Amino acid sequence: MAETVQNLLLGFSTAFLPGNLFYAFMGCLIGTMVGVLPGVGPLAGISLLLPSTFGLDPTAGLILLAGVFYGAMYGGSTTSILMRIPGEAASVMTCIDGYALALKGRAGAALAIAAIGSYVAGTFSVVGLMFLAPPLARFALRFGPPEYFSLLALGLLVLGYMTGGSMIKNLAMIALGLLLGMIGIDHMSGYFRFSYGIVALGDGIGVVPVAVGLFGIAEILATAGNPVRPEVLKPKFKDLLPSRQELRDSVMPIGRGTVLGFLIGIIPGSAHIISTFISYAVERRVSKHPEKFGQGAIEGVAGPESANNAASCGALVPMLALGVPTGPVPAVLLAALMVHGISPGPLFIKEQPVIFWGLIASMYVGNLVLLLLNLPLVGIFVNFLRIPYRILYPMILMFCIIGVYAVNTSFVDVGIMSIMGLLGYLLRKFDFETAPVVLGVVLAPIIEMSLRQSLAMSNGSYAIFYQRPISAAFLTGAVIMILLALKPLIRKGMDSKWREALTKAEKD
Amino acid sequence: MTIDRISGIVLLVLAGYIAFETRVLPFGTHKVPGPGYLPFLLASILGILGILLIVVKEKSSALRSLKWPEGLHAAAIVGCCFFATFFIEVLGYRVTMIIVLGFLFGVVERMKIWWALGLTLGLTLGSYWVFNDLLMVILPRGGFGI
Numbered sequence: 001m002a003e004t005v006q007n008l009l010l011g012f013s014t015a016f017l018p019g020n021l022f023y024a025f026m027g028c029l030i031g032t033m034v035g036v037l038p039g040v041g042p043l044a045g046i047s048l049l050l051p052s053t054f055g056l057d058p059t060a061g062l063i064l065l066a067g068v069f070y071g072a073m074y075g076g077s078t079t080s081i082l083m084r085i086p087g088e089a090a091s092v093m094t095c096i097d098g099y100a101l102a103l104k105g106r107a108g109a110a111l112a113i114a115a116i117g118s119y120v121a122g123t124f125s126v127v128g129l130m131f132l133a134p135p136l137a138r139f140a141l142r143f144g145p146p147e148y149f150s151l152l153a154l155g156l157l158v159l160g161y162m163t164g165g166s167m168i169k170n171l172a173m174i175a176l177g178l179l180l181g182m183i184g185i186d187h188m189s190g191y192f193r194f195s196y197g198i199v200a201l202g203d204g205i206g207v208v209p210v211a212v213g214l215f216g217i218a219e220i221l222a223t224a225g226n227p228v229r230p231e232v233l234k235p236k237f238k239d240l241l242p243s244r245q246e247l248r249d250s251v252m253p254i255g256r257g258t259v260l261g262f263l264i265g266i267i268p269g270s271a272h273i274i275s276t277f278i279s280y281a282v283e284r285r286v287s288k289h290p291e292k293f294g295q296g297a298i299e300g301v302a303g304p305e306s307a308n309n310a311a312s313c314g315a316l317v318p319m320l321a322l323g324v325p326t327g328p329v330p331a332v333l334l335a336a337l338m339v340h341g342i343s344p345g346p347l348f349i350k351e352q353p354v355i356f357w358g359l360i361a362s363m364y365v366g367n368l369v370l371l372l373l374n375l376p377l378v379g380i381f382v383n384f385l386r387i388p389y390r391i392l393y394p395m396i397l398m399f400c401i402i403g404v405y406a407v408n409t410s411f412v413d414v415g416i417m418s419i420m421g422l423l424g425y426l427l428r429k430f431d432f433e434t435a436p437v438v439l440g441v442v443l444a445p446i447i448e449m450s451l452r453q454s455l456a457m458s459n460g461s462y463a464i465f466y467q468r469p470i471s472a473a474f475l476t477g478a479v480i481m482i483l484l485a486l487k488p489l490i491r492k493g494m495d496s497k498w499r500e501a502l503t504k505a506e507k508d
Numbered sequence: 509m510t511i512d513r514i515s516g517i518v519l520l521v522l523a524g525y526i527a528f529e530t531r532v533l534p535f536g537t538h539k540v541p542g543p544g545y546l547p548f549l550l551a552s553i554l555g556i557l558g559i560l561l562i563v564v565k566e567k568s569s570a571l572r573s574l575k576w577p578e579g580l581h582a583a584a585i586v587g588c589c590f591f592a593t594f595f596i597e598v599l600g601y602r603v604t605m606i607i608v609l610g611f612l613f614g615v616v617e618r619m620k621i622w623w624a625l626g627l628t629l630g631l632t633l634g635s636y637w638v639f640n641d642l643l644m645v646i647l648p649r650g651g652f653g654i
Contacts, residue, residue, distance in 0.1 A: 052643040166512075166566055172519055172557040175550050179526060182550075186543035191533055193543055194526075217589065224581040390619075391627065394612040397585065398605060398635060401592050406645045411597050418589035425582060429574060430511050452541045460538030 004130065011357030014059060015365050023060045024362045027067020028369045034068060035075020036381045037392065042072035042312075044216035046332050047208050048399045050339070051406030058340035059355045063362040065336055066316075069329055070122055070363070073312050074370050077114040077305050078381055081107055090308040093276040097293060097300030104296050109242040113250050113298055114305040115374045116242075121258040121306035122367040125313035128262045129320075130360050133349060136321040140346040145453035146464050150474035152447045155324055156439065157481040158267060162274060163433045167485035170436050173427075177440015178447065180205060187445065188452060200412040207335040209404045209413045210441050211328055213420025214427075214434040216400045220393045221425040242298070250302035253283050257306030264307070265314020267326065279307035313363070320344050320356060323446075328438040335442070339407075512568035516561030523555030584616045600650025601640075605632040 034045035045068045053061030076091035081098035101110040160170035183194045184204030195201035257279045264275040283303040284293045293300050318324045323345030325331035337344055349356045404417045424434050458464035466472045527548060536542025588608045596604045606628055613624035639645040
């Protein structure tokens with residue numbers, strides 16, 4: 001405990017450096033704008049800002065990008081409440097009661113509760129991250145190549161199951177992502193694989209062009225032709241104060257949403273989206289007035305908004321402690337750290353305490369900045385929604401090109417982004433999820449290395465994966481995931497309701 | 509024909525192609541896997557999943573139900589992406605972006621000429637100033653030095 005407090009003080013001394021405070025503020029501001037704009041999610045925002053962090057020290061760079069991540073989570077609620085359009089997928093549930101409240105003239109109160117809930121959830125889940133990541137990292141020091149391989153296999157299967165949609169398609173996307181991740185020089189033998197004489201592909205295809213293509217460009221391609229924008233309800237500043245009753249009704253949902261969101265956030269897959277569904281369902285079930293849900297229940301805003309912010313913090317636990325990203329956004333954050341020569345993993349917290357604890361402390365500061373930023377400036381952020389999409393999408397395209405080109409100053413990356421954009425667009429049309437592709441690309445080198453090392457250790461016997469207890473436990477989890485996935489294939493209608501709801505929401 | 513069946517066929521063909529491409533890579537042994545070991549394994553898995561998609565009857569829409577109302581916009585944007593890929597280092601960031609944005613605002617979106625021109629120049633030069641000069645992100649100048 002004393003050590004944690006001491007480390008946290010070290011973190012605050014880093015976070016309160018004027019430069020880092022400035023980057024936390026900028027990250028939150030840009031993140032909120034990114035979250036407000038439909039079609040520009042946190043992933044695209046982080047990818048685009050990545051090149052601008054190259055000149056910064058790693059702590060400042062990570063603080064800026066993390067600010068964009070949770071700022072976007074805050075910002076997504078604004079469009080949900082005022083337009084019934086989720087700024088990003090995790091805000092889908094907020095649309096239901098948030099917009100109903102806005103129609104009743106309580107838009108300001110809904111926005112305030114969303115901001116307060118996000119602040120509380122963000123702050124408490126940082127405490128969770130602070131206490132959970134270091135022991136998890138210490139535990140992970142016992143991992144050898146077989147444990148890492150089994151853990152990653154389990155992670156990818158969980159991702160396939162938790163992403164929604166067809167499990168077969170999700171698994172195919174994981175395999176495709178892993179194959180894409182194998183393009184370039186094989187680090188163990190020096191062979192060029194699938195690079196067709198293009199020297200620039202020797203280093204492999206980067207996560208940034210893949211992520212920006214699959215999420216940023218594909219989104220533009222799918223939505224550029226839609227001319228209609230619904231009306232934006234603009235709240236007045238004096239309406240931002242929630243009533244005493246609304247505050248009282250929100251306390252427990254915020255608490256439950258925080259705990260649920262943080263725990264679900266650690267699981268790979270669309271955790272931030274799933275956490276909002278579960279939180280909404282829980283609130284409806286425990287409510288004395290379930291009939292109010294859908295008609296403008298403040299609990300329907302407080303719970304999901306808290307859950308999605310807590311989940312984004314929970315997602316950082318495996319990334320920082322194990323070096324294993326659980327979704328596309330942590331994957332890009334991981335890539336950002338690697339650009340600075342830092343490899344997250346079990347030794348990260350021990351070897352880079354200034355960065356880890358600086359990030360933790362900056363998240364406390366960032367949450368406060370977001371609360372102060374979101375409420376008074378909501379009227380300004382709303383104006384972003386008035387920019388016609390025919391002006392907006394060329395701008396987004398321009399930022400995508402800048403962001404991707406600048407990572408390696410390579411036109412090949414722009415080409416990869418273009419191909420991935422087209423691929424992402426077609427995949428969406430054919431009901432495939434693209435998040436597993438990004439994760440596959442990121443995890444391919446680690447998974448291949450651990451498989452080959454494990455087999456070398458065991459003289460080619462696959463038994464090594466179930467003879468070691470930790471690895472066997474992970475593999476058991478993987479088998480359970482496969483069985484769960486097979487359930488709806490064997491008997492129709494056996495898929496979990498939440499998966500069906502998730503699939504529907506992601507399609508919408 | 510459903511979209512799942514088509515997807516399955518495409519995955520199967522892709523898996524076959526990848527498996528064919530791995531023939532030039534040493535497969536190694538189970539004890540010492542070579543660079544072709546995992547790609548071949550993954551191509552096999554991809555092929556099996558493709559077959560499953562063709563065989564298993566999951567809820568899937570008919571291929572003809574797919575609508576492409578945004579098709580023209582999408583084609584124009586993809587064209588712009590590839591144009592930027594091939595010309596960003598030849599013409600430089602500013603010239604390439606003026607052409608791309610000018611095309612999107614002026615031709616695809618059919619904005620009035622002054623609006624299109626103003627937005628194109630403003631966004632191109634503004635983004636160059638912010639990223640290249642303020643954030644020190646190096647953007648290409650091209651053969652003409654502009």
